[in-house]
Amino acid sequence: MIVVNASKPVAAISSTMWGVFFEDINMGADGGIYAELVKNRSFEFSKPLMGWSMKGKRTKEGDVLVLNRQDKNTANPRFLRVNLHQGSSRELGIANEGFKGMGIKKELTYEFSLMFRHQTKGTTLFIELVNEANKPIGSGQLKLEGEANKWHKQSVTFKATEAAAKAKLNIWFEGTGFLDLDMISLFPSDTWKGRRGGMRKDMIQMLADMKPGFIRFPGGCIVEGMDLANRYQWKKTLGPLEERQLIMNRWNVEFAHRPAPDYFQTFGLGFFEYFQLAEDLGAEPVPILNCGMACQFNTAELVPLEQLDPYVQDALDLIEFANGDASTQWGKIRIAMGHPAPFKLKYLGVGNENWGPQYIERAKVFQQAIKAKYPDIKLIYSSGTNPESDRFHYLDTALRKMKADVIDEHYYMPPEWFLKNAGRYDNYDRNGAKIFAGEYAAHVDGKIVGSNRNLWEAAIAEAAFMTGLERNAGVVDMASYAPLFAHAEGWQWAPDLIWLDNLNIYGTPSYYVQKMFSTHKGTQVIQALINQKVVAGADQLYVSAVRDEAKKELIVKMVNTAANSRTKQISFQGVKLAKVASLLTMSANLTDKNSLDDPSLITPKAASLKLKGQTATVQLPANSFLLLKVPYQ
Numbered sequence: 045m046i047v048v049n050a051s052k053p054v055a056a057i058s059s060t061m062w063g064v065f066f067e068d069i070n071m072g073a074d075g076g077i078y079a080e081l082v083k084n085r086s087f088e089f090s091k092p093l094m095g096w097s098m099k100g101k102r103t104k105e106g107d108v109l110v111l112n113r114q115d116k117n118t119a120n121p122r123f124l125r126v127n128l129h130q131g132s133s134r135e136l137g138i139a140n141e142g143f144k145g146m147g148i149k150k151e152l153t154y155e156f157s158l159m160f161r162h163q164t165k166g167t168t169l170f171i172e173l174v175n176e177a178n179k180p181i182g183s184g185q186l187k188l189e190g191e192a193n194k195w196h197k198q199s200v201t202f203k204a205t206e207a208a209a210k211a212k213l214n215i216w217f218e219g220t221g222f223l224d225l226d227m228i229s230l231f232p233s234d235t236w237k238g239r240r241g242g243m244r245k246d247m248i249q250m251l252a253d254m255k256p257g258f259i260r261f262p263g264g265c266i267v268e269g270m271d272l273a274n275r276y277q278w279k280k281t282l283g284p285l286e287e288r289q290l291i292m293n294r295w296n297v298e299f300a301h302r303p304a305p306d307y308f309q310t311f312g313l314g315f316f317e318y319f320q321l322a323e324d325l326g327a328e329p330v331p332i333l334n335c336g337m338a339c340q341f342n343t344a345e346l347v348p349l350e351q352l353d354p355y356v357q358d359a360l361d362l363i364e365f366a367n368g369d370a371s372t373q374w375g376k377i378r379i380a381m382g383h384p385a386p387f388k389l390k391y392l393g394v395g396n397e398n399w400g401p402q403y404i405e406r407a408k409v410f411q412q413a414i415k416a417k418y419p420d421i422k423l424i425y426s427s428g429t430n431p432e433s434d435r436f437h438y439l440d441t442a443l444r445k446m447k448a449d450v451i452d453e454h455y456y457m458p459p460e461w462f463l464k465n466a467g468r469y470d471n472y473d474r475n476g477a478k479i480f481a482g483e484y485a486a487h488v489d490g491k492i493v494g495s496n497r498n499l500w501e502a503a504i505a506e507a508a509f510m511t512g513l514e515r516n517a518g519v520v521d522m523a524s525y526a527p528l529f530a531h532a533e534g535w536q537w538a539p540d541l542i543w544l545d546n547l548n549i550y551g552t553p554s555y556y557v558q559k560m561f562s563t564h565k566g567t568q569v570i571q572a573l574i575n576q577k578v579v580a581g582a583d584q585l586y587v588s589a590v591r592d593e594a595k596k597e598l599i600v601k602m603v604n605t606a607a608n609s610r611t612k613q614i615s616f617q618g619v620k621l622a623k624v625a626s627l628l629t630m631s632a633n634l635t636d637k638n639s640l641d642d643p644s645l646i647t648p649k650a651a652s653l654k655l656k657g658q659t660a661t662v663q664l665p666a667n668s669f670l671l672l673k674v675p676y677q
């Protein structure tokens with residue numbers, strides 16, 4: 045028997061309880077939510093012509109060159125020079141392969157744009173999309189205008205006549221003399237909120253559907269960088285696109301036995317866009333900043349304490365950028381970028397998966413400076429990587445001594461660990477630091493290799509664990525699964541919450557588990573007893589219950605890890621129930637998973653359930669997760 049007592053509130057549930065963790069890993073940003081279709085648009089990848097190839101006949105050696113104006117432009121030094129000599133009529137061209145090809149939709153409008161400098165007026169560009177069979181599926185023409193020998197921007201839109209999953213972009217030239225090209229770009233018009241140069245709509249819609257309480261950005265290890273030169277620096281991600289200096293992505297490495305991809309961060313998606321996304325989603329923005337330490341799994345490069353000031357200043361300036369008014373230096377920059385209202389930043393993370401006394405020393409410097417100027421900003425600190433390690437315990441103790449606001453715990457562990465730890469927070473100190481379960485996922489086999497290991501076995505273990513997070517909302521303020529996205533042809537890490545290719549997307553079973561929790565968050569945890577006790581996993585059941593005072597609903601989440609179907613009675617106390625409840629059920633074989641071919645194999649199934657007075661009788665299938673929602677008077 046399960047007894048849910050609505051008159052026994054256990055704790056208030058933070059509005060940030062369930063959120064999302066975004067990182068540019070697995071082609072999450074470039075080639076992912078950032079809808080740019082051209083790869084290496086500014087020729088700044090380590091090999092300047094990565095993604096590009098030459099087309100047609102070149103009359104002489106050196107017809108197409110990459111030039112570097114490093115002395116004048118450090119952020120975007122390279123451009124392409126095409127020599128059209130005494131005249132070329134579409135004999136010479138260049139082609140871009142996109143990120144694993146370009147996903148093109150029939151009848152959709154595309155905007156081609158570029159920066160150019162022509163020596164002789166009268167050049168025309170013929171832009172053409174071709175499908176996998178090299179058949180044209182959309183074209184446009186752009187007659188270049190403006191004074192000779194000066195840089196200009198121009199664009200043209202055209203419609204695709206057919207769809208293709210792996211199209212290419214060809215650009216043919218007609219004209220005379222030198223033609224310099226930079227920032228060559230192609231965007232679909234169906235971006236999220238229709239923003240020009242915006243984000244891929246289907247990906248953002250998946251997040252919006254989760255109604256996340258927060259979005260953590262720009263990631264985990266990419267914050268740290270392989271070395272400090274390649275750490276994430278938010279100030280370099282603002283302003284005109286052509287001034288945002290790209291860097292190599294931290295995940296451009298051989299990882300999990302997969303070869304290094306051509307993976308760069310172009311920062312078309314920068315901090316302004318992340319804040320704007322948080323606002324669009326109704327989620328609290330949770331930026332994480334480098335604390336003067338590069339990735340300790342790699343170079344472990346450290347900034348000496350006496351040289352930490354610029355890092356701390358970046359944090360102070362970020363708060364001003366997000367919240368400052370027009371009288372402040374950084375508030376003014378946000379306003380000039382088109383957002384007069386503050387972004388209302390409340391949380392800031394100092395470091396990601398950093399550890400050791402070196403981390404604590406640096407965290408203290410940040411704490412002192414930030415709290416002195418912005419006492420209300422809640423600071424999030426890292427507790428390293430493995431919750432079972434000495435490293436973790438050292439950090440946890442040191443951070444509590446510092447009176448940390450929030451401690452960020454990460455666990456990528458086998459499903460059994462999640463089941464065993466569903467009571468992890470039952471005895472955590474309610475008066476100390478709050479917990480941010482900042483990155484977690486159940487890893488079947490304990491490995492991070494093997495494309496799509498998002499089995500039901502992993503998702504059900506996460507659901508069981510999440511009942512423990514929810515029951516402990518008195519100490520757990522925030523939680524997010526990680527990583528969020530993976531491109532089926534360009535991933536470094538698995539499992540992930542959402543998988544996609546250039547045109548399609550699907551949620552894993554873990555995605556639906558996350559969504560069921562985050563869209564049924566409630567306002568207060570209430571007592572739920574299994575056989576008169578609060579024991580996670582008793583009778584192979586994991587249960588949590590919340591009350592939503594605004595909607596007048598009681599919501600019970602139940603996980604049955606038994607291999608057989610069972611009937612359970614739930615008795616409700618403390619409020620008078622309506623006559624009918626609604627039920628969402630997820631169940632499957634432990635080895636089942638969703639895929640691009642079968643995206644909805646495991647999704648919640650809805651049903652209604654008649655109540656008998658104050659009692660509900662529910663059927664729990666083998667290995668199932670159920671959500672029962674009961675209106676009350």
Ligand code: AHR
Binds near residue numbers: 263
């Ligand atoms: O989520 C993938 C990686 O896992 C993150 O970048 C890092 O914080 C963690 O090690």
